[in-house]
Amino acid sequence: MANKRSKVQRRIVSKDGHNNVRIDNVESMVQLYLHDIWTTVVDMKWRYKLTLFASTFVMTWFIFGVFYFFIGMGNGDFDALPNSNHTPCVVQVETLTGAFLFSLETQTTIGYGFRHISEECPLAIFTLVAQLVITGLAEIFVTGAFLAKLARPKKRAETIKFSYNAVICRRQSKLCLMVRVANMRRSLLIQCQLTGKLFQSNTTEEGEKTQIHQRSVDFYMDSSGECPFLILPLSFYHILDENSPLAGLTAENLHTRDFELLVTLNATMESTAATCQSRTSYVPQEILWGYEFRPVLFSTASGRYVPDFNFFDKVQVSNDPSFLSNNKEKMKIEENYKRE
The missing domain is CATH 2.60.40.1400 (G protein-activated inward rectifier potassium channel 1)
Structure with missing residues (x-):
């Protein structure tokens, strides 16, 4: 018995x-978790945390790559003739794939030198600075969450x-x-x-x-x-x-x-x-x-x-x-x- x-x-x-x-039937549960995003991320299971870590980098590379692509499109970089005197915003970027690779190289500070921003396009320079600042903060947040979870008592x-x-x-x-x-x-x-x-x-x-x-x-x-x-x-x-x-x-x-x-x-x-x-x-x-x-x-x-x-x-x-x-x-x- x-x-x-x-x-x-x-x-x-x-x-x-x-x-x-x-805990069940709590109104605005998602909103409550987002208000305390730090604790939410630290308490995540490792599989979700690794997914968040990878997706943070991939998404920022892609989003800013799209920005560079549209900046080049607006500047007429893709329509310029090979022998013209047109100065592109991002040199050697002619496709969305090239813009994605330039974004990746910029954020990871690889700097191959093959693709680079020219001095004739202030909007591209501003986007470059914004990417470094925003992604730097995102990397600090995600890396800090990793360390906090590893060091948890x-x-x-x-x-x-x-x-x-x-x-x-x-x-x-x-x-x-x-x-x-x-x-x-x-x-x-x-x-x-x-x-x-x-x-x-x-x-x-x-x-x-x-x-x-x-x-x-x-x-x-x-x-x-x-x-x-x-x-x-x-x-x-x-x-x-x-x-x-x-x-x-x-x-x-x-x-x-x-x-x-x-x-x-x-x-x-x-x-x-x-x-x-x-x-x-x-x-x-x-x-x-x-x-x-x-x-x-x-x-x-x-x-x-x-x-x-x-x-x-x-x-x-x-x-x-x-x-x-x-x-x-x-x-x-x-x-x-x-x-x-």
């Missing part, structure tokens, strides 16, 4: 941190790993909900802060029902509020006391509760000083009552500490007497976990 229910469990945030909320956040399950056990004589977090790269993360949001339906005192109500869930490292140094896999704790949004949670009602726990890690990258954010979420079927994480850190003969990530998501039954006293509940929890 738990497996069947977990398949249809609605989530606001997926396990890998992606937003599952779909989002990719760094993908190397932060959360435990697949959260566990509930006792820590320092207090009932705690625990999640494990690890940094998968050698570059350090500093000023780490783990925060949580509990999403569940709620009914106010006035009788107003809200489908999604958010409440803050505080996490600590060793029950302290200091920023941890995320160089090794760490376990963060939330104390399940009377002040907790999860107050009243028991082994009996855990899988009957309807909520989603969003866990967010904010950290600063030591190498670039940029901040990154990584997220995951837990539904009741992914929270194990009466379990604790297995040790993941080992030492070698050479004096090194080695986190073995084969044990990162492994859990074991808690040895706390308060959990072991109820053998029936313990066996039920263990059977449910093995079945999952």
